[in-house]
Amino acid sequence: MSTKMFGARIKRNIDPQLLIGEGSFVDDIPLAGALHVAFVRSPFARAKIKSISTEFAEQHPGVAAVYTCDNIGALDLELPQLIPHPCMDSPRTQRPLARGDVYYVGQTVAMVVAVDRYTAEDAAALVDVDYDPLPVEIDLEKAILDGAPLVHPTHPNNIAADLVQISGDPDSAIAGAEHVTKIRVQVDRSTAAPMECRAVAATFDKVMGELTVWDSTQGPIAIRGGLASIFNIDEDKVRVIAPHVGGGFGQKVLLFYPDELLVPFAAMQLGRPVKFIEDRRENFIGSSQERTQIHEIELYAKKNGEVIALVDRFLHDTGAFIPYGIAVAQVASTSIAGPYRIPNIRVEFKAVYTPTVVVTPYRGCGRPQANFAIERAMDKLAEELGLDRFEVRRRNLIADHEFPYLRKGLLFADGLPVSLDSGQYHKALQLLTEKLAPEEFAVQQKAARGAGRYLGLGLSFYVEGTGLGPYEGGHIKIHPITGKVYVNTGLTSQGQGHDTVFAQIVADQLGVAVTDVILVEGDTKAFDWGVATFASRAAVVSGNAIHKSALIVRKKTLAAAANMLEVSADDLELRDGAAWVKGSNRSVSLAAIATATNPLRYAFNESAKAATQFAPASKHDGPPLAEGQHPGLEATDYYSPPSATWAYGVHGAIVEVDPEICAIKIKRYVCIHDCGNMINPTIVEGQVMGGIAQGIGGAMYERIEYDTEGNLINANFVDFLVPYATEIPPIEILHLETPTPLNPLGVKGVGEAGCIPVAAVIASAVEDALRPLTHEHFYHVPITPSAIHAALKKAAPAN
Amino acid sequence: MSRAKIRAKLPTKSADPTVDIELTVNGERVSAEVSTRMLLSDFLRHELGLTGTHVGCEHGVCGACTVLINGVAGRSCLTFAAQAAGCEVRTIESVANKDGTLHPLQEAFRDCHGLQCGYCTPGMIMNILSSFNSSAPLDLSDEGIRDIISGNLCRCTGYQNIIAAVRQAAKAMSLG
Incomplete structure (x- = not known):
């Protein structure tokens, strides 16, 4: 085998594309005739909405539609609570567009769709919302005191969850302690501030019945599942793509931000592509934060x-x-x-x-x-x-x-x-x-x-x-024309270099150059089993899944090559994109092996011609594919930590x-x-x-x-x-x-x-x-x- | 949603006043009718299709949208397209060599792992090129390089590898 790639300081496959300005971030995707979204956001931290008037905004030149909670159909709902835990009593989640109440400055109240963002913002300023502000308490320690203003009347003292965990026997240990140190510490709130703010674009093809969404998200598979459920469309008719994503750091994995539902909704309603490109102010007041x-x-x-x-x-x-x-x-x-x-x-x-x-x-x-x-x-x-x-x-x-x-x-x-x-x-x-x-x-x-x-x-x-966990998968396929190795997993990358590290794992098993391993992820049409990129889990969970799949493809490749070269698989090594008989100059390329393992060859290319010069890739009687055999060099496996x-x-x-x-x-x-x-x-x-x-x-x-x-x-x-x-x-x-x-x-x-x-x-x-x-x-x-x-x-x- | 539904008649343009402009972008003469308030960044990205220039903050702080205007780094998010009339604008798309190989600065970013998500990178590169092109003396100490890129935010790399890339490129280009 050639030099081990795992552990090597390999340059990244993705870099040339990004360096010459040919990345594909959501707002780079060309969508002819796209309409643009601007939101009307709450200027109050807590208020009752008395009325919303959209009349002037609707009449503004260039405006296609104005939405409030009253005309968004199935989207007028409380968004799902994704990770239940018994320590939370009726956890509260946001509505895509506010109904009756607003709960923070920046909450989405109405959505304007217009020919461009400039016009959409003008019209958003014409939406007239009448608020009745309510008292608020921002200080965390005061918010839990009796009598503090409540964010949700359903939750006394503003307590959303209360959990005690115990390991060992602290009471007995404390009784035997000789010294105690007590301090109070505080970490303040910050925000991920990815350089690319969040972005969502959608187009609906009513002839094919297909909804395609480009989302600067860390978890497209989950977004796809949610969209299909809420809009009641077959999952196969919804495609969610996270193309290049300009940083995430956790902020881009929330199910759902209002725009992730409202933009596809508007695209379906209006029959035109629609996009929402969050600006920096909106990223501060509308996208999630952490730390206090x-x-x-x-x-x-x-x-x-x-x-x-x-x-x-x-x-x-x-x-x-x-x-x-x-x-x-x-x-x-x-x-x-x-x-x-x-x-x-x-x-x-x-x-x-x-x-x-x-x-x-x-x-x-x-x-x-x-x-x-x-x-x-x-x-x-x-x-x-x-x-x-x-x-x-x-x-x-x-x-x-x-x-x-x-x-x-x-x-x-x-x-x-x-x-x-x-x-x-x-x-x-x-x-x-x-x-x-x-x-x-x-x-x-x-x-x-x-x-x-x-x-x-x-x-x-x-x-x-x-x-x-719970799991991720890896799909690997050797391309029968080029011999390049295609790898898919259910993740997305926001700059971590998945396309390179996963390629290094695969290159070691299949003896190909790292640059000949092509990772396609972040696209539900490429691979749609999996979780998302968060919790420092990509290398561990997808990395091992891809490794397991590579081992299967390696085994299949060696078995087919052994037949083609009429030697034992033990006498073969995979290197330089081919299977070689050890110690000889006899070899067959991965492209030829991949071609030969497909009983129906379309002999349009060199690798198909080359494949005919070898013995058959499979030795068996009966139909061209033996029971349990699959065409090509391909495998999917999963890893569950x-x-x-x-x-x-x-x-x-x-x-x-x-x-x-x-x-x-x-x-x-x-x-x-x-x-x-x-x-x-x-x-x-x-x-x-x-x-x-x-x-x-x-x-x-x-x-x-x-x-x-x-x-x-x-x-x-x-x-x-x-x-x-x-x-x-x-x-x-x-x-x-x-x-x-x-x-x-x-x-x-x-x-x-x-x-x-x-x-x-x-x-x-x-x-x-x-x-x-x-x-x-x-x-x-x-x-x-x-x-x-x-x-x-x-x-x-x-x- | 239904195929039976007749497509709604939707507007296709705003009522914004427009202005005719002519400028040079990456060496090509370009003329267009643009809204008077269209930002140069939007013009480059959405009218010309040069999406390599990115927009990170729209208030001139992050530097992601940096392009060269008459050879000098400028924030395309704080510049109206109409202001660039008559100017020579260069964007990231013009940096690589004609044969498709990377410019030494791009190569250095790759060698040094000077980018992760790549969103800030085009603005970073245009800003550094502006310094490289400038007649002012180039200070390639750590502090000097930090100063060169002090108008560009990067949230991924922690900058150290970018600093190494600038130094490598300057050396390769026999600068400083």
Whole structure:
């Protein structure tokens, strides 16, 4: 076999197309005569709608239609609640267009369809909605108090869900503790801010009865199922395509955004293609967000720093609705003990309705908040016990021989108990220690302080349950004319390089060039069994499914080639797009084999001619296809993970804080990371670096700000600070590769990893830097200059 | 929905005032009648079919829509098509070599894994080319390159590989 592709730093197949400007994002799809959508959105966080008048908008030149809840037929419904859980009592979801009430600023109230977006926006301004505003409470802690204004009258104290999970025997452990550390931490709301906002286009062919939808989504199969159900069309007549998608980070997998139903509806009603291209303001006020949680965490420990019990209570802001269920809070609660043994855990959360944009997973999905809670608490424990921050972690990390490490009683998002499957946690911490050399740093820090400069070191250790089921599939077919290998799976890519990593897996089994493996995904006509791209699951679940399918095709290929070359399959090797008799120059190309395995050959091409020069591909009597035999070289198989597989890592940074201007400069940032076997280290590093950049955004810059009336006051890129290159330092990455025993490829997910520990790293480092100036702790992110200023001011009140 | 339903008569144009414009796009003379408020980005994408220029924020912050206007980087989302009348506009579609091979800067982005979703990439490339074309001295230190791309947001890469790509390309092009 040729050089192994799995593990190689292969350049991406997709890049040339994207680099020359020939990508195919939703708004790039040419749709002749397309009409454009603009929405009328609620200007109030909570209000009753008294009346809606669309008359002037309808008369506006260039307007094709105006829709409200009264003329959208079957779409005038509460959208589905997708992941039920007994801890939610009658969970509330949104209606595509508001009926009677609005619940957040930005909620869709009416939809205008016109010849272009400019005209549609003009007409949207002519829709006259009469509102009766209601009182609101935006503050999470106040929203649960008696007497607080309710988002939904059905839900007292705005509680959407309340869940307690217990592992071990926390009460007994607490009774035996010698020390307790208690802190309150808060992570503020952020948003995914993909560079391409969401987009949906649809066309309905009434002759064929086919609805085609292009959707910048992470889950086209589910969208297809929903559209077919709601519109009562046969699933085969609905095709959903997620073409190139310009970033997702979780925001593009909600079933459904109103536009995902209303745009196809309008296309069917009007007989013309219709598109909705979300603008940036709408992405802020209309597409889901995540992060606000307030944790009160308690660590019960022995004097030596060994943590024997953990109690955490937290509030989780779910926004105005809870369509995605408790996923974010559940992932946070089950990740709360991180990489530490801590055998006794009690974790309780309350998910709280607030009259704000809906909360669903954003890269990290609750893990950054849980990490901030446990890691800040570990730092505080170290401080209180007079221990080094590295040492307190060392004393609690799970040892290599203790895997799999079960947290019985904590059910993860896949419904299964948390079971950390493998890792080298101590080695990872050791590597970070070597890289950052904390003892040498302490000397530099002291010297710098003497010169009036404030350096600090911070660290954070994280775990990430990845590769959630239930399953994905892989279809592989060798093209009989070109010999190229076509691969399909039920996912979509938003930049992760699936077309390259999946090609690497296949290339190893079939002996073809990575560039000759062509992945077609994100299209329900190409493959329509599967879940979606989220939860750091693509490489794990689809990767292994594709690997299994490749093994079948390999076997079929060798069997057919053995017949054609009249040798034993054991004497063959697959390389350079052909089957070769080992140690000879005799070979037959994959194209010829694929052709020969089809009893009906259309001999229009070279590979068909070539195939005739060999013995038959199959040796059997009777009909051309033997019982159970299929034409061609093709297979479909599936992979269903037994449970999540847990990746992990530890990050550390050295920062300098300038107390004059309250600015943080990250001088070094080191990441030790383990996602099992790496298919393509370059792509892994890309995922990690991108995640860290988003983590730095959340740690220092990005905060979604609502005023007390529920207006999102920084719904633009001028005021919501996504980091530019000038804010992101160089990242030093070291890999460990501990294969998971849970899947054939030994891979774990990596998509979300980077962002998880960053807030705790920065907070830890800033605190360390400013120790001579303030004893304040940094338990709230983002750490803005104002936060640093406030901490310094508290330490030194004005005279 | 039903085939028996007679197709509704729908409008095909707005009542916007229009203006005739003439400009050069990627070396070709183009003339068109456009709405006075049509953005250059919409004109390039939807009137000319040059969809390589992307729109990320429509308020001039993210840089995804960057094109060259008379050789200098400009935000096509903040420019009206009518303002570009008489100008030479260059978009990402004009960057690769005539034989279809990648420009050294495009090649460098690929070599260095300087793109993931690829949405910000065309604007990033046009902006970098503007700096490469400029007569101002090119600072290829990390800080200098960060400064060159400080008008472009990327949400995927964390920028480090883009910085490496800029350096590689500048070297390949004997700049700086």
